[in-house]
Amino acid sequence: MEAEKQREWGPKAWAHLSSVRNQSPLIQCITNFVSMDLTANTLLSAGASPAMLHSPNETPDFTPQVHALYINVGTLSDNWLPAMKLAAEIASKFKKPWVLDPVATGASGFRLQACLDLISLKPTVIRGNASEIIALANASVGFTKGVDSSHDSTDAVEAAKSLANSSGAVVAVSGAVDFVTDGNRVVGARNGVPMMQKITATGCAVTALIAAFVAIDPLQALEATASALAVFGVAGEIGMEMARGPASLRMHLIDSLHGLDQTTVISRVKITTS
């Protein structure tokens, strides 16, 4: 039964990646300064078309034309927050999928409130680490140690389900094992290597990849999210075979994502349905 389900996920992930490559969805990214380079290169390597536009002067013209929107609060400030909210509102109005990365949401009361406000604008997917998802579910000011996860992701399953149910979003939790839930089903994505956490912005980059995958399969956001997490993880595993440290892993990961073929994706993707 489990093996049978596993056999379905590899082709599904490959179908998602192939669609991204063929359709080259346009992804608007309003993301933090640290991650912009890696995020854009991740999207390009997967075959998507990134556009880093954030100004409220442009969003009314531009957001209706994109295939998905990605919002990341990593280097949040009060002059970027209105831009994020406006873009999220327009995306929702035009039925565009949009994805939220609530980086370090517990770092301040301002940031937590900003994330809660954004979640009220109906993201399609929320992806964070365990601390972030727990903080959002608790909706109280906690303390996140930087942008790293200080909880095991398994601790966060209940929090994720709760957040999915209250928000209507698919919720993904990154950690030693990644989980994705719509509040009912829980899917585990078991690819990736620990050293990816020693590269800044890999979490941000995979959230952007989720936006690209959801852009080409918006009605199956849970499946698209699991595929994106697994495909990124496979690229990391292959990259790790050539890496000497985090910086060469970063390079080989992107190269591998660009070069992934059908046989590799189908044989290596590990997604499990519990």
Next chain:
Amino acid sequence: MEAEKQREWGPKAWAHLSSVRNQSPLIQCITNFVSMDLTANTLLSAGASPAMLHSPNETPDFTPQVHALYINVGTLSDNWLPAMKLAAEIASKFKKPWVLDPVATGASGFRLQACLDLISLKPTVIRGNASEIIALANASVGFTKGVDSSHDSTDAVEAAKSLANSSGAVVAVSGAVDFVTDGNRVVGARNGVPMMQKITATGCAVTALIAAFVAIDPLQALEATASALAVFGVAGEIGMEMARGPASLRMHLIDSLHGLDQTTVISRVKITTS
């Protein structure tokens, strides 16, 4: 005749690169957040001295001291636009060459108007892809798919000539083949590899390199622009021989740009005069 002309361009490109290395021109860059790292590293690898200063509080002191100014609207916002205009005004007043990259100019009415306003401040060179140059020439709100080119660059020759004539700038159009025109002459720069389009900010980086080349040969902006495009393309070609994907190409391109020697430049530069 054509072969004879070709023989002139290799030594000219090498002379430009050598001058940049020897004179290390100071290039002020007011550019988008995504491209800052690659842009600074491209300038350093070519021997120039990048300075990412954008504040209107600093420009009156600083811009008169630079050798060229580079403005890129990739992550435009209303609080950066006055800084761009002020720097362009000061550059023009002090007879410093300045170069504009009108990234995704058709993405919004705000952005198109911003680019037109900047062009009225007399850039020395404008470099874009075919969609961007056509949008500027048409001066009407079009739609650019992200920051990628969705037109072949050959389609844009007439638009580029028109823009060059109306603006007084040298106009460069990137694509499968790059073109440079002053409205009268059209020069083709035929180096580079397709995978460079899978690396974010290569277009931004080569525009910064144009600024460095124009800085050391301001009276021959067309020739300096063609040289910069060709030299960057040669670095990409050599990088591609070692690359496994877009991220390793990015690394090898910069390494190659740093290491280019006279024999390589002269033998590989392909610039054609039509």
Next chain:
Amino acid sequence: MEAEKQREWGPKAWAHLSSVRNQSPLIQCITNFVSMDLTANTLLSAGASPAMLHSPNETPDFTPQVHALYINVGTLSDNWLPAMKLAAEIASKFKKPWVLDPVATGASGFRLQACLDLISLKPTVIRGNASEIIALANASVGFTKGVDSSHDSTDAVEAAKSLANSSGAVVAVSGAVDFVTDGNRVVGARNGVPMMQKITATGCAVTALIAAFVAIDPLQALEATASALAVFGVAGEIGMEMARGPASLRMHLIDSLHGLDQTTVISRVKITTS
């Protein structure tokens, strides 16, 4: 006598690096856009936990929780300066060490005044190149050629001592040889390779590393600063053995920093007490 002192510094540098790895200090970085990626990756590779938070809306909640603060004025603007000052004030109030990188301080009157204002908020360490430290010591508007050093660092020893005495900070000066002084003692850090200056933001990154080292040894800021400079330099030396140019050096440097072991650090660190 000198050899005996040298024998003490290798184990000291290793102890510092080991403590960073074990304690993973949380370092708030308010730094320039160009350097954010390399800075975060440098801190992660050394074992520290970077957090790029700059908003005055967050600083009152967040800064009291960090182990050190890093401020860098590279892409200064008038809307970031209050954030920098507020964070520095809170860090001082909560007895958190904080480190200033006064990038291109002589580029404008605005920037020089900003740096002087920040220095009045009692940084633990100031690190710059010779031009920057001389400009600060002179406290008059000079001209820094971009962010490169146009003075030899040896020229700056007296300026550094003067600045250390007037500010109460430990002052580090980067150059062919790095120096660190508390106004009385002067220590030389002699690791590193010239090509590191051809990579943008290596100066910014090593200042962030100083913040991490000072975070775990705040009472010996001079020693922690010298260790950080030497350890980063050793990583550069090992990286250079594999590099083909500045971009591959950047990668190998970070990989090497992540992989440094006790034997390598102790045998290669060159710190001299004059």
